[in-house]
Amino acid sequence: MSRPEDQxxxxxxxxxxEAQKYTNNSRIQKIQAEMTHRALELLAxxxxxxxxxxxxxxxSGLSGExxxxxGYIWAGVDIAPSxxxxxxxxxxxxxLFLQDIGQGFGFRPGSFDxxxxxxxxxxxLTSPSSHPNDTPPARLTRFFTTLYAVLRNPSRAVFQFxxxxxxxxxxxxxxxxxxxxxxxxxxTIPIHARHAKCSxxxxxxxDNEGLPRGLNGEDPNEEKRNVTFERRRARERLHxxxxxxxxxxxxxxxxxxxxxxxxGKQDVPNDSKYTGRRRKPVF
Amino acid sequence: xxxxxxxxxxxxxxxxxxxxxxxxxxKDVEIQxxxxxxxxxxxxxxxPKLEWRALVDTAKSLNDQSLPDTPPAPEQMDTEFLKAxxxxxxxxxxxxxxxxxxxxxxxxxxxxxxxxxxxxxxxx
Numbered sequence: 001m002s003r004p005e006d007q008x009x010x011x012x013x014x015x016x017x018e019a020q021k022y023t024n025n026s027r028i029q030k031i032q033a034e035m036t037h038r039a040l041e042l043l044a045x046x047x048x049x050x051x052x053x054x055x056x057x058x059x060s061g062l063s064g065e066x067x068x069x070x071g072y073i074w075a076g077v078d079i080a081p082s083x084x085x086x087x088x089x090x091x092x093x094x095x096l097f098l099q100d101i102g103q104g105f106g107f108r109p110g111s112f113d114x115x116x117x118x119x120x121x122x123x124x125l126t127s128p129s130s131h132p133n134d135t136p137p138a139r140l141t142r143f144f145t146t147l148y149a150v151l152r153n154p155s156r157a158v159f160q161f162x163x164x165x166x167x168x169x170x171x172x173x174x175x176x177x178x179x180x181x182x183x184x185x186x187x188t189i190p191i192h193a194r195h196a197k198c199s200x201x202x203x204x205x206x207d208n209e210g211l212p213r214g215l216n217g218e219d220p221n222e223e224k225r226n227v228t229f230e231r232r233r234a235r236e237r238l239h240x241x242x243x244x245x246x247x248x249x250x251x252x253x254x255x256x257x258x259x260x261x262x263x264g265k266q267d268v269p270n271d272s273k274y275t276g277r278r279r280k281p282v283f
Numbered sequence: 284x285x286x287x288x289x290x291x292x293x294x295x296x297x298x299x300x301x302x303x304x305x306x307x308x309x310k311d312v313e314i315q316x317x318x319x320x321x322x323x324x325x326x327x328x329x330x331p332k333l334e335w336r337a338l339v340d341t342a343k344s345l346n347d348q349s350l351p352d353t354p355p356a357p358e359q360m361d362t363e364f365l366k367a368x369x370x371x372x373x374x375x376x377x378x379x380x381x382x383x384x385x386x387x388x389x390x391x392x393x394x395x396x397x398x399x400x401x402x403x404x405x406x407x
Contacts, residue, residue, distance in 0.1 A: 049324070049328065050322050050324055050325035050328065051328070052325075052329065052332075071322075073288075073322075073325060075289050075292075077400070079401075081397075084397050085395070088284075088395065088396065088397070093319075094284075095284050095285060095286055095288070095289040096284060096396070096397050097289075097397065097398055097400050098397050098398065098399045098400060098401060099400040099401065100400075100401055100402075103296075103400075103401070103402050103407055104296055104407075105296065106293060106294050106295060106296030106400060107292045107293060107294065108291075108292050108293070108294050108305060108334070110332065111292040111332065129404075131404055133404060133407045134404075142407070146296070150292075
């Protein structure tokens with residue numbers, strides 16, 4: 001199954017039809033809900049306080065609904081107008097903004113008590129155009145620097161995303177570390193292992209006290225299986241590995257002769273030390 | 284659904300536009316009033332984040348005079364004041380219109396309650 005990010009920019013991919021499909025799909029709803037709850041767990045907000053949160057890539061408000069239920073006031077940004085339209089129809093409570101997160105945020109510093117972003121960051125890894133301002137590192141840098149500015153200090157932002165390769169994880173985490181002293185954890189949530197995707201929850205934070213533990217310990221083999229030899233595999237795919245030819249060698253000849261004898265074929269030559277040897281070149 | 288609570292946090296983010304880029308001025312607005320749940324703790328917690336001057340001016344530009352020019356001290360806040368603040372912050376929804384940056388003049392159009400914050404390539 002090809003990845004949605006490879007099929008074009010988010011605002012086009014999530015058109016009217018796809019937005020409806022996405023929102024009404026019970027499996028996606030369930031995953032989104034689980035991810036949102038997990039993200040809130042990692043945010044570790046002080047309990048019973050009505051705080052002001054930012055939902056990055058809020059889409060049709062699937063995670064926003066959960067924020068509403070839990071009594072948070074929130075604002076959401078998304079780049080796909082169709083998704084926001086669905087969010088309006090579903091009457092979520094938060095304020096919605098049509099915004100490209102790769103262009104940075106325009107909020108005043110210290111506006112939000114925390115931020116969550118569910119399956120969004122991978123969209124920043126493709127560039128919308130060939131302009132130097134639009135490369136993934138430039139977009140990620142703008143995103144993270146402005147995000148840290150709009151968050152209160154200290155506070156956290158939790159991202160759940162679907163990286164394709166190890167390199168992407170490295171890229172995201174190095175850029176995320178630059179603007180602030182940052183703690184990052186990454187974990188696999190096993191529901192996606194079935195699709196050979198690994199999902200990471202990264203948690204950025206300015207004071208690193210009382211950081212909740214990641215799910216790292218739960219199933220160490222799962223993520224490993226997905227990412228070992230990732231680079232080599234990509235390289236081989238690019239260059240086309242020279243496949244060893246299954247040529248005719250002694251082993252193969254002996255196997256065939258044995259097979260013919262078993263089938264009762266007449267005139268199968270006897271095996272000898274000359275079997276499978278090349279003849280001398282003859283002029 | 285641009286409410287004044289988010290409007291009060293919103294500054295222009297065009298590149299190089301760093302001074303006098305807040306608050307964005309409303310233009311040709313259509314307003315809807317929708318009731319919201321009154322939450323005293325949230326308001327008290329949010330008060331330090333507000334830019335009071337900008338809030339009062341914006342409220343006035345939307346024909347709402349209920350807020351005093353200077354915020355009362357925390358111990359003097361009565362329910363009446365908080366109710367007025369609640370109304371201004373969370374119940375006034377701007378549905379159509381635009382927001383204009385006072386410095387660079389960039390226009391952020393609002394349609395169907397959603398402001399379009401997208402920038403052009405040269406504004407990044």
